[in-house]
Amino acid sequence: GAVVSQHPSWVICKSGTSVKIECRSLDFQATTMFWYRQFPKQSLMLMATSNEGSKATYEQGVEKDKFLINHASLTLSTLTVTSAHPEDSSFYICSARQPSGRDTEAFFGQGTRLTVV
Amino acid sequence: GESVGLHLPTLSVQEGDNSIINCAYSNSASDYFIWYKQESGKGPQFIIDIRSNMDKRQGQRVTVLLNKTVKHLSLQIAATQPGDSAVYFCAETNTGNQFYFGTGTSLTVIP
Secondary structure (H helix, E strand, O other): OOOEEEEOOEEEEOOOOOEEEEEEEOOOOOOEEEEEEEOOOOOEEEEEEEEOOOOOEEOOOOOOOOEEEEEEEOOEEEEEEOOOOHHHOEEEEEEEEOOOOOOOOEEEOOOEEEEEO | OOOOOOOOOEEEEEOOOOEEEEEEOOOOOOOEEEEEEEOOOOOOEEEEEEEOOOOEEEOOOEEEEEEOOOOEEEEEEOOOOHHHOEEEEEEEEOOOOOOEEOOOEEEEEEO
């Protein structure tokens, strides 16, 4: 199956700093990627849809100025958590779908564990 | 938005028994559904999918049932193995684009 890769897998940062997470589709071009956040023992919550060459679409309640998304190419989307605080500590996961049809699975990255201290 | 995740319900089964995991979805317009398996510290992995024009689909050791009347999905795992221990999520979409995830169920297989 298609591969989606995230980097880094794990990051610890100081409160107030910014962290960038990369999501790459390795063997297909993705005009759209999706960013999710997952707290321990909870489900994945969609944060935003990343659109290549245009602005991301954010879900209700997600601060777009805090979670900056850039989708500069067909294989790379980045999520930057700005001025991170301990409550931003979470598991962030990206996904992408192959542009081969409507009913196709979404492939997920391995996730990025963010800990803000 | 769609269904919001709460704390995970749990299911424990004996090795070799069949498992049934249930999911209620919220959007009656959703037309494509996927079951994902997530192991600790990893991203979700595809298990099986089903379109809204079907009510049953079988894979290897897994079967998905869809009841659109009551907006309910189930995942049946035959002869459950220790390697099946994980968290299972159903995901729905009605735009062919974003997927929204259900609450999830933590499955533990007892050897």
